[in-house]
Amino acid sequence: xDKIVASSAEAVADVGDGASIAxxxxxxxxxFPSSLIVALAERGSKQLTVYCNGLGQPGFPTAHLLAENHQxxxxxxxxxxxxxxxxxxxxxQMKRGELEFEIVPQGTLVERxxxxxxxxxxxYTPVGYGTPIxxxxxxxxxxxxxxxxxxxxxxxxxxxxxxxxxxxGNLQMRGGSRNFNVSFAKAAKVAIAxxxxxxxxxxxxxxxIDLPGAFVHRVVKATHTMDTKTLPKRPARDAKxxxxxxDKEALTRNEIAQRAALLLEEHSxxxxxxxxxxxxxxxLEGRDVILHAxxxxxxxxxxxxDDFDPDVHDAGGxxxxxxxxxxxxxxxxxxxxxxxxxxxxVVLGAYQVASNGDFANWAxxxxxxxxxxxxxxxxxxxxxxxxxxxxxxxxxxxxLVDTCSYPLTAPGVVDTVVTDLAxxxxxxxxxxxxxxxxxxxxxxxxxxxxxxxxxxPNVGVMQDAFGA
Numbered sequence: 001x002d003k004i005v006a007s008s009a010e011a012v013a014d015v016g017d018g019a020s021i022a023x024x025x026x027x028x029x030x031x032f033p034s035s036l037i038v039a040l041a042e043r044g045s046k047q048l049t050v051y052c053n054g055l056g057q058p059g060f061p062t063a064h065l066l067a068e069n070h071q072x073x074x075x076x077x078x079x080x081x082x083x084x085x086x087x088x089x090x091x092x093q094m095k096r097g098e099l100e101f102e103i104v105p106q107g108t109l110v111e112r113x114x115x116x117x118x119x120x121x122x123x124y125t126p127v128g129y130g131t132p133i134x135x136x137x138x139x140x141x142x143x144x145x146x147x148x149x150x151x152x153x154x155x156x157x158x159x160x161x162x163x164x165x166x167x168x169g170n171l172q173m174r175g176g177s178r179n180f181n182v183s184f185a186k187a188a189k190v191a192i193a194x195x196x197x198x199x200x201x202x203x204x205x206x207x208x209i210d211l212p213g214a215f216v217h218r219v220v221k222a223t224h225t226m227d228t229k230t231l232p233k234r235p236a237r238d239a240k241x242x243x244x245x246x247d248k249e250a251l252t253r254n255e256i257a258q259r260a261a262l263l264l265e266e267h268s269x270x271x272x273x274x275x276x277x278x279x280x281x282x283x284l285e286g287r288d289v290i291l292h293a294x295x296x297x298x299x300x301x302x303x304x305x306d307d308f309d310p311d312v313h314d315a316g317g318x319x320x321x322x323x324x325x326x327x328x329x330x331x332x333x334x335x336x337x338x339x340x341x342x343x344x345x346v347v348l349g350a351y352q353v354a355s356n357g358d359f360a361n362w363a364x365x366x367x368x369x370x371x372x373x374x375x376x377x378x379x380x381x382x383x384x385x386x387x388x389x390x391x392x393x394x395x396x397x398x399x400l401v402d403t404c405s406y407p408l409t410a411p412g413v414v415d416t417v418v419t420d421l422a423x424x425x426x427x428x429x430x431x432x433x434x435x436x437x438x439x440x441x442x443x444x445x446x447x448x449x450x451x452x453x454x455x456x457p458n459v460g461v462m463q464d465a466f467g468a
Contacts, residue, residue, distance in 0.1 A: 003169040003219050004198060004352040009038035011192050011220045015040055016467035017158055022113065022155040022184035023063045025056060026295045029311075031177040033159040034061035034224035035194045040159075041065050047073040051155055053106060053180055053270070054079030054158050054371070058088045061224050062164060067093065074100040076153075076316045078109055080369030094368040103362075105133065106294055106362070107335030108150055108184045108379030114332050115152035117186025117215075122151045124288060125378045125413060126340070130466065158188030159220065163311075164204055165195035172204045175311030177320075178330040179295040185215050194222040210330070214302050239279055243390055245448060248439050250391065250420035260347060260388045260418040262465050265289075268344030269298075269337070271378050273361075274316035276388045277347040278303075281320065286399035290325075292343060294374040295376030296334045299325045315374065330343035335338070339381040346382035349373055352404045353387050355452040357414040357426055360406035386416040391448055400424075400431075400449035423462060433461040 007009045015021065021040075025032035039063050048071050055077065056062025066072055067090040080091055080101055086120060093099035099289075104112070105127050115123050124147035127422045128134045138149040142374035160181040162171040171193055171391065185191035193216050244253040251259070264270055266288045272280050281291060284300050290299045292313040301321035304312070308319035350361040359379075363370030381387050392398055400417065417424040423435040431453040436445050442455045 008035040014313040020155045022051040022158040023182040026179040033161040036159040079371040105376040106374040112153040113183040113187040116154040131408045165219040169216030177311045180328040181271040192218045271346040273348035275349040343453040345384040346378040351376040357412040391421040392421040400451035
């Protein structure tokens with residue numbers, strides 16, 4: 001049995017108009033099956049349905065190339081937009097009504113794919129309940145808790161990428177690049193893998209095979225690679241920057257992260273969202289805090305410098321370090337950890353946090369789609385949900401509000417908020433201000449928010465926690 005094909009063009013030759021394709025890849029650019037995507041773009045098949053985490057960075061050989069070529073009619077993804085990234089061609093097509101879009105939380109997407117590959121019809125999940133994601137879907141209670149019915153997904157084709165593959169179709173993957181590859185391949189009628197190296201059967205040790213050949217139909221040598229030194233990264237303000245309120249400087253983004261890090265409990269498993277939460281990884285040295293990432297990494301270290309492994313990255317796309325105890329796995333396992341209550345805390349960014357603990361972080365009213373990522377899965381499973389963010393948005397509008405006006409990520413789950421002006425904790429349904437930034441009064445902080453909150457009996461100074 002020989003599953004090797006000579007070229008990417010040959011591998012995608014039967015992907016015709018109207019086909020559905022599950023395309024693996026994570027973040028803006030990491031390890032997309034770029035050779036297969038370029039070949040399909042050149043083939044020109046139209047009216048395609050694409051399932052993916054996100055289309056990736058515009059202008060690069062990611063799945064977004066198919067949108068730029070106007071080859072898509074339907075997109076099912078966790079991201080159509082990302083904060084700070086220019087509006088993409090896909091979003092413009094969505095606004096014009098040329099591209100149908102269904103947004104799906106990351107964990108729900110891989111679980112629906114896993115179910116489809118396992119021959120199941122649907123799954124019930126707690127993720128999305130109380131948010132627009134659940135609109136029009138069946139809700140059923142189990143043991144007094146509401147769950148949303150999500151139908152399984154199968155696809156005509158899957159495009160995946162692996163480190164090595166043999167003639168039998170067995171695949172080996174590296175580091176945090178397993179992500180969606182396994183579940184997507186299993187859900188496809190025809191799974192096509194591009195690999196960095198083709199080897200003979202036996203050259204991949206049996207215990208290093210991440211996807212058995214029974215799930216893989218074609219293997220082709222990758223011909224498109226991206227220079228890891230120039231990979232596009234998620235735009236972000238300088239971590240040393242600080243905003244001014246009442247002509248006074250608040251905490252920097254680094255200081256927000258540093259203060260939040262000190263609130264994490266010892267002996268805990270923690271997930272850090274993109275943006276300010278990611279910076280927390282740099283303030284955990286010597287702490288018994290194990291970090292978890294949705295792309296399939298547990299117990300990773302701080303951000304890597306210039307010398308990094310392109311397959312070792314967190315869910316935000318930042319290259320991180322490996323340390324004794326680090327483990328890698330696929331995203332199905334990662335979201336099993338997230339939903340099952342094993343995470344002590346999840347730290348996320350937000351557009352808004354409400355008085356009752358609701359929060360919104362995946363879409364604003366002007367967006368055609370949004371970027372829900374894994375936040376919904378993380379928020380419903382973690383024992384504690386912490387939000388780190390600036391106190392007001394770039395237009396000076398309060399982010400701590402009475403009621404969220406943006407689409408909800410999860411209702412009533414936030415128990416801690418760390419902004420550049422204050423630390424707040426929710427106790428018996430009421431947020432209390434425990435600390436404020438040096439140079440600011442409680443009254444000033446309250447005036448810059450709409451949330452109903454009360455000062456603690458003895459309000460501290462945020463910088464005192466780390467001796468500043």
